[in-house]
Amino acid sequence: MIWLTPLAVAGALATAAAAIYRASDSAAARSIAVRAVTAVALGTTGITIIELHLAERAATAWLAPPTGLALVPIAFSLTALVIVSLAPLASHPPRTLARVLLLLAVATAALSSTAPAAIAAAWLASTWIAWTEFRERAPGGDAARLFATYHSASSALAVAGAAGLALGSPAVGIPLLIAGIAIRQAIVPLHSWLPQFVEAMPLGIVVAFIAPQLGLYAHLALLVDGIPGEIATAIAATGAFTAVIAAGLGIVQSDARRALAFLIISQTGLVAFGLENHSPVARAGASAAWLALAVATTGFAMTLAALEARRGRLSLHIPTGNFARTPRLAVALLFFGFASVGFPATLGFVAEDLLVQGSVAEFPALCLALIAATALNGITVMRAFLYLFSGSARHGGELDLQRRELRALTIAMMVLLLAGLFPQPLVSLVQPRPAAATDATAAAP
Amino acid sequence: MIQDIHDVLKVLTLSLLIFPAGVAAVLIFVAWFDRARSEATVNALVATGYTATVAAATALLALMASQGVERVVVPLGAWVAVGHYHFDWTLIADHLSVPFALFSSMLVALIGAFSRRYLHLERGYLRFYLLMALFGAGVELVVLAGSLDLVFFAWEIVGLTSALLIAFFNERRRPVEHGFLAFVTYRLCDIGLLGAAVWLHHTVGTSAVTAAPTATTPWASFAVPAGAAATAAGLMLLWAAMGKSAQVPLGGWLPRAMEGPTPSSAIFYGAISIHLGPYLLLRAGSILDHAPMAAAAVTMVGAVTALHATFVGRVQSDIKSALAYASMTQVGLIFVEIGLGCRYFALAHIVGHAAIRSLQILRSPSLLHDHHHLEQAMGAQLPKTGGHLERLVPDRLQPWLYRHALERGYLEGIIKDYALGGFLRLFRRLDALDRAWSRAVAQSGPQAARWSRAGRDAREAS
Known part of the structure; x- marks a missing residue:
């Protein structure tokens, strides 16, 4: 089965990428990218609304993936809009910006099928695109070598696993695929490539490679419900372990990019944990968290990128910032940071609430670990905000958010806030369909 | 007729939340879109919103008392299912929440009016009012929830706005660090609150206020899980309350919070924020009734805090620290009352303490002036008051106790060195290991990166 909407969105993003790849002027390339992505985002939203409307009459089964995934292309196009609108010119020349769009195009295209071969192909393509950026930027560096080491292993495992599944031998395919996904999703202790990747690459590439969580999609499309009980428990436990350890590591970082990296790892752990729950509540939470994190983490990372473009490398050693000139940049960083750790009134809150409430019957102890991880991640975000924007009376006269940046961030904020204040429509869409759902927690006293 | 009154009561209850939230929403909009605004506009908005809230709360209290209504429940529907x-989302107005909602909105309104002059021409004027309005909305929701x-x-929301208000003077390092410390404490204690909510869902299927009033807990409370599960829920709630109310050993943030503007200090350690912990425990009265061990723990924590804070408060040399420790002492006593089951007494103590302490804190910047004024009026130096404890404590013990108080009971050092320090050291070590591992892998990894570099060099050469 192939769904057409994600393919169309991917095609549009890829076309925009092709249009700017050879541009000579960075500013012009960005301007084209912003316009193109705005059109894609509007188009995607429109099509999805029509689809959901028609889906009630079951007329569009061939257009959109099952309702749970119908919203993902919107989240990805919003992610693309935030990235291209905030991408600093110095670190995002036309080729880099084109790769950002291409990465998102590949991730969206992956949603058009649940065939193992298609997912493996998207997996390889996105790894290759990120790798080409490495080749141009930091060939031979530690980060590039780590990336090569981890991702050649991860891609080989994923391809072998997908082949195993396609050839009808899940006993071989599933373990290989799990190992591949664990590396790709930077599950502790297989995470070491990610902090280096975040430190070395332009943040636009980082977000476009990580935020769509291709590994998570592979997990959702190929593995969920196919994993034997004990292994599922082990995966959930590893997810929770990752969430806590990475949250702790995030707190002790003195570099903003590394802190961001561990924040991302911790949240990936949370989602991985949620997917291996059998409760539909936790699964709905994990799916909502996927959407919330794609947008919120992108907002947080790109505000960091915008601030870095204004100030240079950002240290979290002591509070030495000032937001007198950049109040909205500061608020955006705070908002998206907290949105990504599940602050009330944002979509992340609902997602994490569902994750925790859904998993308590199955994994009470892990559930407490999850709560602790979220608390620690909140501390990392607050530290980043306070240390980057206060503590000093001096400022470098930086510019606040420009109109282009403000527009994209405002849209992303409104989406997170509206979905957070009125979550039921979204949650109804992402909750597992009753046929597949086995409410393990319903029997709880 | 009866139905009409119930509808009016519901509307009034809802307006207790809508007015403050509306003020906060408008201020957020104004700040984010950078609309032109004067101090007078901001002030008028906050004053109108909070006056309306106070009026609604007063009307609600009066109507409930005159009509003999025990409880108003406003179901706002399923938010997520x-x-x-x-x-x-359900709001509850009863004997417990309405007095709380009234005095907190009154204090926010009062502090808003006070700050009009106090923060005149301050650069963060709008920020202060925005955070205060958001804080006020958060508090109303906590008490009506x-x-x-x-x-x-x-x-x-209350925790975040409190921390940001403590760090209000953001151009100095100290307030920022202290705001961060308060936030860390809040956040760690929030684990207890969320844990308790999840635990109640797990054990009794709901965390809603469903248990009917009893002789010991005279207002609606939470459904109680059986046996040890009730103790676990009680202890988690105690942990949550300890952070917000600065109980030993988590009270280190409170005296440091004085670096915020005086009006907001009055909100936190004088009046509202610090009393949310006792509020939570009062609302969870049913759980404490069925979990004697948790109730004993509440009493114990309160007693230790009261003793600790009264000793430490006596050696403070600045007025705001002394007031902070005085607040801590009283809240410790309120914890003891709650633990012992004196629920109405604790409620009265909270309201009285909040009123007197906010007045003291708001007057604290004029302390010297007030002293001079009093001395002039009396025509003599003010006599030394208090000192009962000094007469009770044996002479030999006094120097030791003095040193103990000066060092704040060594509590912060112990936490910093062992609990927090141990955690940070462990994770720094893990981070160092991670970096070492990354280096090792990178230097012995496959040759892909080198090939690519060689290929690129070759292309460039050609």
């Missing part, structure tokens, strides 16, 4: 899990989930929702 998946499978067996429901997160409903009909379930522990909803309490958590609002609790987080």
